[in-house]
Amino acid sequence: MFATGCASDDDSSSASKSGGGDTVKVGVLHSLSGTMAISEVSVKDSELLAIEELNAKGGVLGKKIEPVIEDGASDWPTFAEKAQKLISQDKVAATFGGWTSASRKAMLPVFERNKSLLYYPVQYEGLEASPYIFYTGATTNQQIIPALEFLKEKKKTKSIYLVGSDYVFPRTANKEIKAWAAANGMKVLGEEYAPLGSTEFSTIVNKVKAAKPDAIFNTLNGDSNVAFFKQLEGAGLPATKLPVVSVSVAEDEVRGIGADKVKGQIVAWNYYQTTPGAANEAFVKAYKAKYGQKRVTDDPIEAGYVGVKLWAAAVEKAGSTDPEKVKAASKGLTLDAPEGKVTIDGENQHIYKTARIGVINPEGLIDTVYESDGPIKPDPFLKTYPWAKGL
The missing domain is CATH 3.40.50.2300 (Response regulator)
Structure with missing residues (x-):
């Protein structure tokens, strides 16, 4: 109380x-x-x-x-x-x-x-x-949507598999991702969640492997990412075979996972140490x-x-x-x-941010491979996206 x-x-x-x-x-x-x-x-x-x-x-x-x-x-x-x-x-x-x-x-x-x-x-x-x-x-239009657009336009991705931690961010983000995918001709082949702190991903990895997506969209948080990437690589699915786009793995998490386990993987943020x-x-x-x-x-x-x-x-x-x-x-x-x-946007108290898509290098830092033309106006309620109505 x-x-x-x-x-x-x-x-x-x-x-x-x-x-x-x-x-x-x-x-x-x-x-x-x-x-x-x-x-x-x-x-x-x-x-x-x-x-x-x-x-x-x-x-x-x-x-x-x-x-x-x-x-x-x-x-x-x-x-x-x-x-x-x-x-x-x-x-x-x-x-x-x-x-x-x-x-x-x-x-x-x-x-x-x-x-x-x-x-x-x-x-x-x-x-x-x-x-x-x-x-x-x-917010979504400054990170998740640019990541999806990068997959579609730059990587020619036609199918994805959603893997996330079992709480509000991944579940809500995945609703948005599925709505975007339906409007943009991208198939979602599966959706799996693990409890925060989970270290057992063999079942999820096997499901992903069987589905054969073009990419994984990863919304796992915390130290679960350490186990997930290690088990993904152990199943014969490194970045060269199955790219993973992560929105909660940054340089600090890479330190915990080990750069050798995630080199070549894709992340979406607005800032990197190398900016x-x-x-x-x-x-x-x-x-x-x-x-x-x-x-x-x-x-x-x-x-x-x-x-x-x-x-x-x-x-x-x-x-x-x-x-x-x-x-x-x-x-x-x-x-x-x-x-x-x-x-600072006076209307919603979010901030204008530049979208940056990066690839993890062997040293554990992240190299920018795409950057928006400038800072993007925050649109937390996705008012400018017709596909988002009803979310």
Whole structure:
């Protein structure tokens, strides 16, 4: 049970929201344990890096930013509980965190009820917009649709097999993929799900092998990808025989899987460590300097970093940490991010992002093989796609 609408929450948090005191507290809420830790620990690290950089330049409104770190433990009710604790007990001005859509949907009513801000750093299935969430990862038209179009136009793919983790993101994404496929003459030969954290994929791999698709569209999350790719290769299906397009495998996950198991495989994101530009060179250098030369950056890591910087820019523009004033100041706000120029869409609080399709190289980094002409306007409800009606 959570406290809802009590006067003490509103009154006691007002000092923090207006920037009272010597510091401004922010929440950093990620899975630091459990199946999602393979992905989320590094996002936490990038958010702390962004806070450190801001503090080195004086913080926000002349006050140092103090992170309060909590572990969502790969458990959705825990995310909701920790979010409430950060808001009502720690009096944070904003929270940066989450990964899975299940964690986000668990937190959403907490942030809305308390009128507090969440900056969510991971690509997701769309069909959502909350007045108290800023979405710094991609929505469907900035990642999944460009990936499908790449398969059709560049790879001449005529059939796919869907493999995902059993929760809201993969199931909703696959509904969208099936609707797109039906409208674009692509066959979906099968659809399989595994529990988050699952390490047994022999049955699914055998079904895929029997179906003989041109490609797999992979929405597995967390350390399940390690087992899946190893078992796929063990079944004689490396990238040269069966390409896999992944939307939740980035450089950090490649470290856990092993580059030899996924070299040549396709991924769809908006940022890679190899993305050119001065802003990214500085970001990669700073991240490695702080956390070690063997560490890598990737899309959610960058989106977490960008979320902190966008919040700070909005706070400075608003002259306040009050959520309503930060929201107003955020409309149309732009940032020269490591991924390139990003702009907050004032209508839905998603950001304009450049779509990039990449191929994993033998070193475990990702080489861009396709890039959109520029940043794509976020369309979380797929209003511009006739095939999406009724989703």
